[in-house]
């Protein structure tokens with residue numbers, strides 16, 4: 197296991213409008229660079245992990261294990277790579293992997309595959325076919341590159357150390373990656389299948405992901421005679437209705453609380469207190485502003501799961517009508533909503549048909 201892993205992280209990220217260099221920006225709960233550090237550590241394939249950076253002070257504050265070290269980088273990528281090779285020479289590495297910190301999404305499987313192929317090759321490079329058609333320009337003329345013949349090279353790239361070192365010292369031109377040394381000299385490269393998810397993070401937009409939030413809601417109302425029963429926004433024929441300041445629609449109330457919970461906006465009582473203003477209000481009227489606000493703030497509902505807890509009415513009889521009504525009120529497809537009926541074995545107030553309860557869980561995502 198005489199393998200060394202080099203992470204190039206000296207770039208200034210001109211295209212990444214942030215004060216902090218992009219490799220230190222948070223992505224999937226950790227800094228971009230730390231995805232590469234963690235995976236190279238977890239692979240157990242490397243004797244040393246060397247970070248080449250111009251942000252030494254930033255890295256000093258981290259608590260990396262001993263096998264991770266860092267050195268100051270150069271002006272260009274190829275300068276930094278050469279600095280790393282010169283630094284590593286004293287360790288007499290057999291193999292060296294060169295990786296760009298801006299690619300946090302490679303897998304450990306890829307590292308293993310590179311290692312395996314390096315046994316019989318001097319240079320192993322992961323590539324993927326191009327998904328876009330590529331044009332190239334010579335003077336003012338633009339030519340089409342055959343998409344089927346176009347390959348995109350990725351990192352980590354794996355090399356026999358001695359071989360790469362010799363080529364890197366000799367090369368006078370700046371290169372965009374280490375594979376170029378071999379291509380420029382017409383030397384053999386073993387190309388292996390890269391990974392589609394292993395994209396380079398170039399723009400701030402690349403790091404944006406929708407976040408998911410969950411909210412839970414619960415409600416219970418007493419059943420009383422001479423009141424209409426409303427569930428999920430529709431009138432259901434029944435011997436009693438739900439008592440409350442409003443129409444007592446437990447389903448809509450639990451949905452409102454679940455949504456408010458997911459977006460961390462307190463509860464239904466805060467938005468609709470028991471004041472004169474809201475006396476006998478129909479619950480769809482309470483739901484409407486909550487939903488409008490939700491969608492205006494760039495949230496979307498992923499799905500809702502509802503437990504209606506009652507002895508009667510039978511949920512299966514009204515399920516389709518209730519889901520239809522909810523899909524209109526919430527502006528959702530019907531298959532985003534699930535409604536389950538739950539009886540309580542005739543126990544307690546609910547079992548004696550004196551109350552109906554409802555619980556709801558909602559999953560919401562925020563699109564930035």
Ligand code: ZN
Nearest residue numbers: 415444446449
């Ligand atoms: Zn209620």
